[in-house]
Amino acid sequence: MFELNLDINHFLDTYWQKKPTVIKKGFIDFEDPIMPDEIAGLAMEEEIESRLVYKTDQQWQAELGPFSSFEKLENDGASLLVQAVDHWHVEAQELVRPFRFLPNWRIDDLMISYSTAGGGVGPHIDNYDVFIIQGLGKRHWRVGDKLAMTEFAAHGALKHCEPFAAIIDVELEPGDILYIPCGYPHEGTALEAAINYSVGFRAPDQNDLLSSFADYSLDSNEPSERYLDREMQMREKPGQIETQELNELHRVMLAKCQTPAALIPWFGKMISEAKHELDIAEPEQPHSSAEILALFDEGAQFTRIGGLRAVYFEREPQLLFINGELFNCEGFTELGHHLCDQDEVGSELLELLIEDKNALTLFTQLVNLGYWYAT
Ligand code: SIN
Numbered sequence: 001m002f003e004l005n006l007d008i009n010h011f012l013d014t015y016w017q018k019k020p021t022v023i024k025k026g027f028i029d030f031e032d033p034i035m036p037d038e039i040a041g042l043a044m045e046e047e048i049e050s051r052l053v054y055k056t057d058q059q060w061q062a063e064l065g066p067f068s069s070f071e072k073l074e075n076d077g078a079s080l081l082v083q084a085v086d087h088w089h090v091e092a093q094e095l096v097r098p099f100r101f102l103p104n105w106r107i108d109d110l111m112i113s114y115s116t117a118g119g120g121v122g123p124h125i126d127n128y129d130v131f132i133i134q135g136l137g138k139r140h141w142r143v144g145d146k147l148a149m150t151e152f153a154a155h156g157a158l159k160h161c162e163p164f165a166a167i168i169d170v171e172l173e174p175g176d177i178l179y180i181p182c183g184y185p186h187e188g189t190a191l192e193a194a195i196n197y198s199v200g201f202r203a204p205d206q207n208d209l210l211s212s213f214a215d216y217s218l219d220s221n222e223p224s225e226r227y228l229d230r231e232m233q234m235r236e237k238p239g240q241i242e243t244q245e246l247n248e249l250h251r252v253m254l255a256k257c258q259t260p261a262a263l264i265p266w267f268g269k270m271i272s273e274a275k276h277e278l279d280i281a282e283p284e285q286p287h288s289s290a291e292i293l294a295l296f297d298e299g300a301q302f303t304r305i306g307g308l309r310a311v312y313f314e315r316e317p318q319l320l321f322i323n324g325e326l327f328n329c330e331g332f333t334e335l336g337h338h339l340c341d342q343d344e345v346g347s348e349l350l351e352l353l354i355e356d357k358n359a360l361t362l363f364t365q366l367v368n369l370g371y372w373y374a375t
Pocket residue numbers: 079112113120121126130132186187188196197198
């Protein structure tokens with residue numbers, strides 16, 4: 001169990017998306033939930049995204065996993081980075097929980113890096129907000145101001161930014177946390193063998209949102225309003241696009257997403273889709289509803305698999321979006337919202353499940369899909 005040693009309201013008011021900060025001893029007596037050999041083990045798996053970064057003759061090198069050997073990590077100056085470890089490692093997944101003071105839909109994933117002395121990925125800018133937790137070892141971090149900056153590929157799989165002046169220059173020790181809002185350049189260099197945990201938060205920009213919305217609209221068979229100009233008048237300047245034509249084009253485009261409610265089906269689906277492979281816990285044989293109740297009766301609780309994204313909107317509370325799919329919890333929103341708000345379902349919901357057949361049917365379906373598993 002990791003407990004944040006942080007005044008959350010002060011942090012949100014002063015730093016969240018405003019400026020980077022160091023939270024010394026953010027976790028008191030921090031103990032690494034994962035060992036370097038386990039990180040390497042994950043980097044051997046086909047479905048897990050990993051990267052090895054090192055230098056040869058002062059040239060940055062980056063290789064993409066899966067890896068079958070790790071000789072590079074026997075030398076100084078190397079880093080192994082593994083993405084979405086919260087999907088695969090139950091103990092490491094626990095590191096996401098302390099950050100649930102922020103909404104689940106904003107959480108991206110837990111990335112873990114293991115570096116040898118001198119290791120790092122170089123100066124770069126991320127498109128997400130991140131809490132970097134220091135585990136094993138010590139690491140020197142520099143963070144610069146959010147200024148317009150040139151970015152370039154230091155290697156095919158490694159984007160860097162130009163050198164920057166530091167506004168934070170710090171040595172992180174186990175349990176310290178560095179918070180970096182998106183867009184601030186930063187660079188970490190291990191002072192000795194070190195593990196870092198990055199809890200990342202998505203911050204979609206207009207291009208991300210518009211392109212995803214357009215993809216969704218293309219895929220859905222909803223009617224698509226066409227630009228019409230039935231009131232056409234003879235034109236003296238055929239090269240000109242008139243202001244009222246531009247206004248009409250603007251209206252046609254906006255009509256698709258005129259109200260916040262019109263965004264719900266798209267955004268719910270998009271934001272609940274996992275960007276990385278999930279470790280689906282499908283039972284060998286599908287459970288019947290009676291079996292689910294029997295398991296509760298025996299004292300089991302059900303845990304949501306790591307990284308599963310489940311959300312609902314305050315505005316349409318009966319709609320649940322789970323792993324990119326829409327489910328309806330009309331009449332049993334208490335269960336539906338519990339599934340999205342909490343990691344576990346325990347006996348506190350047993351009465352509701354016994355009394356409401358629809359609630360039990362939905363929960364049984366979700367267990368059979370491998371999204372919740374009995375522990
Ligand atoms: C790392 O852990 O090496 C990379 C973290 C980051 O800079 O985003």
